[in-house]
Amino acid sequence: MKNPPALEQLIDSLRCLPGVGPKSALRMAYYLLQRDRKGAAKLGNSLENALQVLGHCTLCNNFSETPVCPLCTSEKRDTSQLCVVEMPTDLMMMEQTQSYNGMYFVLMGRLSPLDGVGPKEINLDKLIKRAQDGALNKGQVQEVILATNYTVEGEATAHYISELLKTRGVWVSRIARGLPMGGEIEYVDSGTLSMALLGRKKL
């Protein structure tokens, strides 16, 4: 006794989603077919539409429906700063702080050789070009701010990029590391504390 081919194919296709194994795929397929056919149809359409419409901004590499995204075309942004983040979510977090008004570059990942993610996959040639050329001749990038995560991979990525850019004479900085807001020394891990010490500032 086997599932009908169309169902098997759906289960197999659902497995391309990250974090979805054979059991979850089965559960999802049953759920969609049994309880939410409308949702399934909507999902099918959204996928098709997104694949057709969405590309990458030629400047910041973020997802965009236009060749250059609204943020990159905005007249209000400071084109002298370029902030490098791993994912679009990070960009949105940066925007929420309302303390940065420069441009962005979204890597769409981080260096992770074990997962097969090398310099090519995170668009480093595009970043180098962007860091050197300036945006749409509106002005050269003066400073590249590396805002990758403080994970092992994020750190490695930041190090790699800084080496690449420094040899090309670009001014590179890295966001600070230290105690979080409301952080108590008693409860913070020793790695963070030692970094906070090393990164102390003269008052």
Add this chain to the structure above:
Amino acid sequence: MKNPPALEQLIDSLRCLPGVGPKSALRMAYYLLQRDRKGAAKLGNSLENALQVLGHCTLCNNFSETPVCPLCTSEKRDTSQLCVVEMPTDLMMMEQTQSYNGMYFVLMGRLSPLDGVGPKEINLDKLIKRAQDGALNKGQVQEVILATNYTVEGEATAHYISELLKTRGVWVSRIARGLPMGGEIEYVDSGTLSMALLGRKKL
């Protein structure tokens, strides 16, 4: 700064999958667009195809591409027994035992009033008709075997169905409850053990 509309729509659509919240949906959308566009296209097609092609078997209520599924049309099955299971996976587990050769009825769920699943949602009218009418006039159903799970909902479902069918003069049975294969009395929970005691058989 917001995501492009096509991306927002995709994220929203992915949330119809069971167990997928806003964060997972975001992760899935990024992953599909960035790392697996082929997989996304395949998923879109599979969804469309499955929705178009898959319906329910008029006899056993399982997913099927034909009005009556291959199992129900098979000449080799014993039409006098009808095994009621919750989901297609349960049917497949039953088949794997190779100790049952009768027909099936798949409820596609279980009674669960809190989730809005009542007798209608699990196709009980269809089951009653099936239990009384016999399959394709090949022979009347002599016995209905309830093989719903031994969870609270599965038990309630079995109880409800047995009451419905017994009043209509159908012979109803329930699969046995007791120690599993290789089960040790020392480690089994007391509920299972007391059920094993109550369900003891004369040798």
